Amino acid sequence: MTATNRERPRPSWLPRFWAVVRYEMLWNIRKKKFIGIVIAAFALVTVDLALPAFFNVSENPDFAATFSVGNLVFFLIALVTVMNSISGEFESGTIVPLLTKPVSRTTVFLAKLFAAFVIIIVTYTVLFIYSTVGGIVVYGPQDNLQLVPLALIGNVISTFVWVAIILAIGSISKSSLFAALGGLVLFIAFVFAGSIIASVSNEAGALNYVPGGGATGALNVAQRSQNITIQNITVSMNSISTGTDNIGTNLVNYARYPSATVNITRTDVFSTPPKVIQLYTESIGLIALRSIAVAFAYILVFLFIAWFAFKRAQILE
Amino acid sequence: MELVIETNNLTKRYGALTAVNKLNLKVQRGSIHGFLGPNGAGKTTTIKIIVGLLRPDEGTVKVLGHELHGGKNEGFLQTFREQADSRLGIGYMPELPKFPKHLKGSELLDIYGRMYGMTEQQRKEQIPKLIEMVGLTGRENDLIGKYSKGMQQRIGIAQALLNSPELVILDEPSLGLDPVGMVEVRELVKNIAREGITVFVSSHLLFEVEQICTDVTIINRGTALASDTLQNVSGLLTGPAMIHVEVAQMSQNIINAVKSLPFVSNVTQTGNSLIIQVTTHEDVRTQVSKEITRAGGIIVDMSQKTSNLEDVFIQLVSKDQEGKTQ
Numbered sequence: 001m002t003a004t005n006r007e008r009p010r011p012s013w014l015p016r017f018w019a020v021v022r023y024e025m026l027w028n029i030r031k032k033k034f035i036g037i038v039i040a041a042f043a044l045v046t047v048d049l050a051l052p053a054f055f056n057v058s059e060n061p062d063f064a065a066t067f068s069v070g071n072l073v074f075f076l077i078a079l080v081t082v083m084n085s086i087s088g089e090f091e092s093g094t095i096v097p098l099l100t101k102p103v104s105r106t107t108v109f110l111a112k113l114f115a116a117f118v119i120i121i122v123t124y125t126v127l128f129i130y131s132t133v134g135g136i137v138v139y140g141p142q143d144n145l146q147l148v149p150l151a152l153i154g155n156v157i158s159t160f161v162w163v164a165i166i167l168a169i170g171s172i173s174k175s176s177l178f179a180a181l182g183g184l185v186l187f188i189a190f191v192f193a194g195s196i197i198a199s200v201s202n203e204a205g206a207l208n209y210v211p212g213g214g215a216t217g218a219l220n221v222a223q224r225s226q227n228i229t230i231q232n233i234t235v236s237m238n239s240i241s242t243g244t245d246n247i248g249t250n251l252v253n254y255a256r257y258p259s260a261t262v263n264i265t266r267t268d269v270f271s272t273p274p275k276v277i278q279l280y281t282e283s284i285g286l287i288a289l290r291s292i293a294v295a296f297a298y299i300l301v302f303l304f305i306a307w308f309a310f311k312r313a314q315i316l317e
Numbered sequence: 318m319e320l321v322i323e324t325n326n327l328t329k330r331y332g333a334l335t336a337v338n339k340l341n342l343k344v345q346r347g348s349i350h351g352f353l354g355p356n357g358a359g360k361t362t363t364i365k366i367i368v369g370l371l372r373p374d375e376g377t378v379k380v381l382g383h384e385l386h387g388g389k390n391e392g393f394l395q396t397f398r399e400q401a402d403s404r405l406g407i408g409y410m411p412e413l414p415k416f417p418k419h420l421k422g423s424e425l426l427d428i429y430g431r432m433y434g435m436t437e438q439q440r441k442e443q444i445p446k447l448i449e450m451v452g453l454t455g456r457e458n459d460l461i462g463k464y465s466k467g468m469q470q471r472i473g474i475a476q477a478l479l480n481s482p483e484l485v486i487l488d489e490p491s492l493g494l495d496p497v498g499m500v501e502v503r504e505l506v507k508n509i510a511r512e513g514i515t516v517f518v519s520s521h522l523l524f525e526v527e528q529i530c531t532d533v534t535i536i537n538r539g540t541a542l543a544s545d546t547l548q549n550v551s552g553l554l555t556g557p558a559m560i561h562v563e564v565a566q567m568s569q570n571i572i573n574a575v576k577s578l579p580f581v582s583n584v585t586q587t588g589n590s591l592i593i594q595v596t597t598h599e600d601v602r603t604q605v606s607k608e609i610t611r612a613g614g615i616i617v618d619m620s621q622k623t624s625n626l627e628d629v630f631i632q633l634v635s636k637d638q639e640g641k642t643q
C-alpha cells in the first residue's frame with residue numbers, strides 16, 4: 001500500500017523555468033570561449049567596415065541597412081553558444097544533479113534554448129549598433145535606418161538554423177566535440193557545395209532549400225543600379241543571394257522594393273571570358289519569405305530532434 | 318504502513334548484463350533504510366531509476382505516491398512531468414556528485430533552490446543553515462571548481478536537503494570523506510531522520526549501515542537477498558550463536574547445569590573456559606550466568622558473539638555467489 005504524496009503546494013512553472021535560464025546564462029557569460037568569439041565578431045565587423053573604405057569607397061548610404069554579420073559569424077556564434085549547452089552537461093556529469101531537480105526535461109531544454117536566444121539577440125544588437133554607428137562615421141549619413149532591426153532579426157533567424165543543427169548533434173551524440181566538428185563539417189560542406197553548384201549547375205534553385213547562401217542573382221531596381229568599380233572589378237550593389245544566410249538582407253530589400261524581381265544567374269567560370277548565364281526570374285518577396293520558411297523548417301526539425309533525443313536520453317554518467 | 322518507495326519486479330539491463338533483476342524494494346515512511354550491497358550490485362542503477370535518470374526495462378516504480386514507470390504514464394513518449402512533480406519532495410545526492418565548476422557554492426544552492434520553486438525568503442533562511450550544517454562555512458563563496466572531493470560531497474549533501482524533502486536519497490554519502498567527515502555524515506543522517514524525513518541511503522560500509530539504519534535491504538547481482546528491519550536481518554544468520562564463559566573454578570556441576578538449559582545445543586570445555594552454542598539469537602547471558610552461579614561457579618568473563626550484519630552480509634552474498642557458479 002502506497003499512500004499518496006503529502007500535499008505540498010506545487011510551485012508555478014515560470015520561476016522554475018527562469019531558474020534554469022539563470023543557470024544557463026551564468027554558464028555562458030563565464031565561458032572564456034564566448035568572450036573570445038564576441039571579440040572575434042567585433043573584429044570581423046570592423047573588417048566589414050574598413051574594407052570598402054580601403055578600396056576608396058567613401059559614400060554608401062545603404063551600408064547600415066544592408067549590413068549582415070555574415071555566415072561565418074552565424075556559425076561561430078551558434079557554435080559557442082550551444083555546442084556544450086546540452087552535451088557539456090553530460091560530459092561534466094552536471095546533468096545528474098540538474099535533471100533530478102523538479103524541472104522537466106522539456107523545461108530544461110526550453111530554458112537552454114531561450115538563454116541561447118537572449119545571448120544571440122544581445123550580441124547581435126551590440127554588433128549592429130557598432131556597424132550602424134561605424135557606417136555613419138565611415139560612409140556618411142545612412143538611409144533606411146528604420147530597417148536595421150529587420151536585418152538584425154534576419155541575422156538571428158539565420159543563426160538559429162545553426163543553433164538547431166548543433167544542438168541536435170550535441171543532444172544525440174552527448175559530445176561537444178562531435179557537435180562542433182559535425183557542425184563545422186556541415187558548414188563547410190554547405191558553403192563549398194553551394195558555391196560549386198552555383199557555378200556549374202543550372203539547378204541553382206535547389207540551393208534555396210539547404211542552409212547557406214542559396215542561388216545568386218541581381219535585383220532589378222532602377223534606383224539602385226549604381227555599381228562600384230574597383231580596379232576593373234565591378235561589384236554590383238544589387239547582387240542578391242537567396243539562401244537562409246541572407247534572410248536579413250532579403251527582408252530589407254523586400255521592405256524597400258516590395259514588387260522588385262530578381263534575375264537568378266550563374267557565372268560559368270570555365271568559359272573564357274567567364275560568362276553570366278540567365279537561369280530564371282522570381283520576385284524578391286518570394287525569395288525573402290521562402291528563405292524564412294526554409295530556415296524555420298530546418299530550425300523546427302532539428303530542434304525537435306534535439307528535444308526528442310534529450311527527453312529520451314538515459315543518464316548513464 | 319506507508320511506503321515512500323515501492324518497486325515491483327524492477328529490472329534494468331545494460332546490453333547483456335542485468336544490473337537490476339526483478340527487485341521488489343519497499344521503503345517505509347519515517348525509516349532510515351540502508352541499501353547495502355557489494356560493488357556492482359546494482360545500488361546506483363536502482364537509485365537512478367527511482368530519481369528518473371534511467372528507464373527500467375521491466376517493472377513498476379512508485380515514489381511518494383507518484384507512479385513513475387509502469388503506471389499510466391508509460392508510453393513511447395513518457396510524460397516526465399509526473400517525475401518532475403515527484404522530485405519536489407525528494408532530495409537526492411548522487412554518487413560522487415559533479416556540480417558546475419564556474420558557480421560558487423552559495424550560488425549553486427541559490428539556483429537549485431529556485432528550481433525547487435523556493436521563495437527568496439526561504440532561500441535566505443535555508444542556505445546559510447545548510448552551509449553551516451555541512452561544514453562549508455567560510456568556503457561558500459569559493460568556486461566549486463576549487464573545492465576538494467570531500468567538499469563537493471558536502472555541498473552535495475547540502476543540495477539534497479535544500480527543499481526540506483520528505484525523502485532523502487543518498488548514494489554513498491561518505492565516499493571520499495575523511496574519518497571525521499564520515500562521523501559527521503552519520504550524525505547528520507540521524508538528525509535528518511529525527512525531523513521525520515525518510516532516508517534511503519546506499520552504502521557498502523556495513524558498520525555505517527549498522528550504526529544508523531532502522532531498515533536494511535541487501536542487494537547482490539541486482540536481486541534483494543534480504544529486506545527487513547535491521548534487527549530481523551541481523552537475525553537471519555543461520556547456525557548457532559556462541560557464548561564464551563570463563564569461570565574461576567571449573568566443575569562438572571557447572572557443565573551439567575549449562576547443558577540443562579533448553580536453548581543450549583552444545584558445550585565444549587577447555588580449562589576454565591566454556592564455549593556454549595545456543596540455538597536462539599536472544600541475549601541469554603543472564604540465564605546462563607544465573608545457572609552457573611546456582612551450580613556454584615564464579616564467572617570471571619563472559620561474552621556473546623551475536624550475529625552481526627557483517628556475518629549476514631558475507632553469508633548471504635557468498636551463498637548467492639555459490640548459487641551462481643552452480
Ligand SMILES: Nc1ncnc2c1ncn2[C@@H]1O[C@H](COP(=O)(O)OP(=O)(O)OP(=O)(O)O)[C@@H](O)[C@H]1O
Nearest residue numbers: 316331336354355356357358359360361362363521
Ligand atoms: N553505464 C553503464 N553501462 C554498462 N554497464 C553498467 C553501467 N553502469 C553500471 N553498469 C553495470 O551495472 C552493474 C550495477 O552497477 P551499479 O553502478 O548500479 O552498482 P553499485 O551497486 O552502485 O556499485 P558501487 O558500490 O560500486 O557503486 C555493474 O555490473 C556495472 O558494471
Ligand SMILES: [Mg+2]
Nearest residue numbers: 360361362412
Ligand atoms: Mg554505486
